[in-house]
Amino acid sequence: MIIAQQKNIKDIAVMVEACEKVLLVGCAGCVTVCLSGGEKETEILASALRIMRKLAGKPLKTSTYIATRQCDPEFITPLEKLVGDADAVISLACGVGVQYLAEKYPDKWVVPAQDTLFAGGSTEHGRWDEKCGLCGDCILHRTGGICPVIRCAKSILNGPCGGSQNGRCEVDQDMTCAWQLIYERMKALGRLRDLTAVQPLKDWSKAMGGGPRRMLREDLMAK
Amino acid sequence: MKYLSKLQAILEDGHFAVTTEIGPPKHASAHGLKRNAQILKDFVDAANITDNQTAIVRLSSIAAGVHLLTGGLEPVVQMTCRDRNRIAIQADLLGAYSLGMRNLLCISGDHQQFGNHPTAKNVYDLDSIQLVNLMSRMRDEKKFFCGEEIKEYEPRFFIGAVANPFADPFEYRVDRLEKKIKAGAQFIQTQGVFDMERFERFMEMVRAKGLDQRAHILAGVIPLKSWRAAKFMQTQVAGMIVPDVLVDRLKNAAAPQSEGVAVCIEQIKYIKENIKGVHGIHIMAIAWEDIIPEIVRQAGLFPRPEVELD
Incomplete structure (x- = not known):
């Protein structure tokens, strides 16, 4: 699977600092398995961003959605309404998912919440190792x-x-x-x-x- | 022409060869190289010129080779696989041959992490064994790496490779050496020998496979200036084994530099007299080239034999 790691939240916040409402899109594929961009991580990131912005005196509204796979047009089409309501989309998928969203919604500001690291797997709890160079x-x-x-x-x-x-x-x-x-x-x-x-x-x-x-x-x- | 280079002539005429290693400077002047050539030319048969060793940018190996050649010292051009793809390697080696280089040493090269450009991308389009193989084919079958024919003036290098008896897995090092020889390596330089017992075991296996009959093996030695240098080699340099007894010997010496020289001479004599299958010595006096004439003299390897290439 693809292993990805969430970026520093401050860096993610800067990408959407001009926005009032953002949509966070997680992915139920690889990034759920490597515990960086599934449902749980998407909700945590959304609430963390809301708290940061509230403390900064510039509240942020968030909505969330978990796509079965972001690397498949079929699973990102149902997002249309949510995307339309948001100023920007934060993807918690790998780099493939981010690009699928950006291509699907050409008028929308789509940003990555993750650094896509490598193709590999878990070797012990909390550790992932690269195995394939593709x-x-x-x-x-x-x-x-x-x-x-x-x-x-x-x-x-x-x-x-x-x-x-x-x-x-x-x-x-x-x-x-x-x-x-x-x-x-x-x-x-x-x-x-x-x-x-x-x-x-x-x-x-x-x-x-x-x-x-x-x-x-x-x-x-x-x- | 019977021999491709003076080094080949020395080795194939059955002499015990003496080679050394020169690291080009981190600047664009040849004065140090010319000086080294002057000091060393009567004491060694050929000198390797390192190719950005430890991945630190230096004057190019091939350009340095021209300066040594002009100074009367036969160069062994080192070519690493780290910095050039198959196109650049071939182009540079055609150029090297046109400039008079006749010996080529093919190596993987130290990883760029160790150098002064650790974020560089490495190339490793091919590895050292593939390089040996394809350069031999270029000479013997007149073919570029892609298989295309070289119509005329193919480069004809005397081709060498390295072996490290102190790396692991130990037994497989001999198999891998065989692979290099099978690929076309005609001479082999080893990593610096400090653990003589392990080197003897290595050479036993080499002889058991008859590899010493199929390639000329030159044992590497490194004269040490101080116990700190020994400790550094022991703890910081990958692929080296330095016994504690040697570190202690230098530590307890009243004059560490002359003790280091004495150790090196002992090592050379021991290897020459006791370890069968070794055809020469490769002295790596890292930034201490001035000491080489003394080592060669005291090891009884001076004067160097005169050879005819034809």
């Missing part, structure tokens, strides 16, 4: 199910580099060396031989850097 060319079948593209600080495909010691990455002692993990897993699976092949150059054109990517499924498109 590189568009998966090689997990060659690296024992552990991704060096995103979990190695250098994205090295023939690792580990000379900075790996005691299973730790040179960049940060709290960071596990992905290649140590790959080595251990391949060893346990009796597949160390697979690591002896020189891995070819990666096709980064499938990753970011070439403009926004697109996936087409002609079989699903309207004729």
Whole structure:
């Protein structure tokens, strides 16, 4: 899932300081699961903003809505009336949701309440780790199910580099060396031989850097 | 031409090679490089020029190579994968060859976090093993990395790589070294050796696989000026192992600098006489190049052999 983290409330308040009424839109997708932009967090942010503005002598009216998914036009269409009544929309979705709202409501000031961090998952309560680099060319079948593209600080495909010691990455002692993990897993699976092949150059054109990517499924498109 | 470079000639004629390392300056003048070339040219067979080591911006490795060459010292151009994509790497190496560089050392490069531009984006379009592989192919099959033919004047580098016996997983370091050799590495420089016992175990595994027959291995040594330098290497530099006994020896020495030199000479002699499969020594006297002639003399490695490239 997409992991996102709420911005500092002061920064969010500045984005809507000229507004008298704002709509806060949460998302029931990834950001609900990573506890940053679901129903609970949306209500808390709304009341926190109201309190801040009340203390500043410039009260703010808020309304809230939780979209099943903000990354789908179908689920943000029902917002039309609420959006119309507000001076601005604060999205608590990831960067995808913010853009869907902005595109759907071209006349409305839409701002992000979150910093979208990465694709990953929870590894213990209150901790999330990045697992996928969204590189568009998966090689997990060659690296024992552990991704060096995103979990190695250098994205090295023939690792580990000379900075790996005691299973730790040179960049940060709290960071596990992905290649140590790959080595251990391949060893346990009796597949160390697979690591002896020189891995070819990666096709980064499938990753970011070439403009926004697109996936087409002609079989699903309207004729 | 039988050999691609003087370094290759030294190694393949069976001499015990002596190389060193020069870090270019953080400015745009060549005076220090010229001075280093003058001091070192009779004492080493070739000198690596680091490529923005520890990700700190310095005068370029290739440009520094030109200054060394002019000063009579054969350069080993270092090329990291951190700062250039496959297009820039090829372009710069075509340029380096046209300027007379003949030795190339392919490395990943220190992460930019350690340098003076920690917010830079790293490139790592390719890694060091891929670089070795594709530069060998460029020489032997006359092909750019994309496979397109180089019609004439392909660069013909003597290609090296590095190995770190002190990084983990220990046993896999030998497998990875084999991978580098398979990719085309002709010479290998190791990380600075302080833990001799671990290095001996590493070389045992290297010999068991016959890797010392397939590439020339140069053991790295680092002369230390003080116990603080030793402590720094021990605690702050990733991928190093410095035994406490060495730190203590420098700490208790009346003259730490000469003790550091003595340690280095002992290490070189020990490696040369006792560890089979090592074909040379790579002295990394970080910002202490002046000491190298003394080390080379006292280690019994002076004068350097004369070789013919043809």
